[in-house]
Amino acid sequence: MGEDWADDSVRPAGQSDYICWLPEYSVGVERIDAQHRRIFAMINTLYTALGQPQTALPVRRVLEEMADYVSFHFDTERSYLGAMPGYAAHDQEHRQFIAKAANFTKDYQKLPPDRLLRDMLIFLAYWLKDHIKGTDKRQFARYLELLDDHRQPTNHKEKHG
Numbered sequence: 781m782g783e784d785w786a787d788d789s790v791r792p793a794g795q796s797d798y799i800c801w802l803p804e805y806s807v808g809v810e811r812i813d814a815q816h817r818r819i820f821a822m823i824n825t826l827y828t829a830l831g832q833p834q835t836a837l838p839v840r841r842v843l844e845e846m847a848d849y850v851s852f853h854f855d856t857e858r859s860y861l862g863a864m865p866g867y868a869a870h871d872q873e874h875r876q877f878i879a880k881a882a883n884f885t886k887d888y889q890k891l892p893p894d895r896l897l898r899d900m901l902i903f904l905a906y907w908l909k910d911h912i913k914g915t916d917k918r919q920f921a922r923y924l925e926l927l928d929d930h931r932q933p934t935n936h937k938e939k940h941g
């Protein structure tokens with residue numbers, strides 16, 4: 781299952797994870813990277829439900845937990861980037877993601893669960909990777925540059941590089 785939606789970060793058939801973390805996903809801030817890795821892990825948990833009896837994994841509960849955690853994560857990103865030029869567009873991407881993810885969750889009752897789960901996994905994985913490699917990396921790079929320029933003390937623990 782899944783060869784047609786494999787890509788560079790989808791493990792080969794026979795391994796248990798759907799998406800795995802790669803160093804190229806680092807935005808340079810360990811706290812944000814750790815949160816992104818946790819969201820990857822949640823997506824991999826959902827992946828284990830594919831092909832299983834509906835009772836094997838409480839998918840709805842995992843989705844609710846993921847929605848809560850993603851919201852918390854977006855708030856964390858705002859705490860770093862909220863004052864940056866261009867953050868409004870970044871926030872708009874987050875809002876669109878939340879709206880689409882909420883629609884998936886709402887539809888979960890209507891469609892055959894495996895089909896919906898599969899569509900959802902594709903959406904979650906591709907959106908997250910594109911967003912991290914594009915918007916997040918670009919804006920956190922700028923944030924770290926400005927931090928260096930101004931040499932401001934900060935409470936956040938940063939990992940430059």
Ligand SMILES: [Fe+2]
Nearest residue numbers: 857911915916
């Ligand atoms: Fe983001």
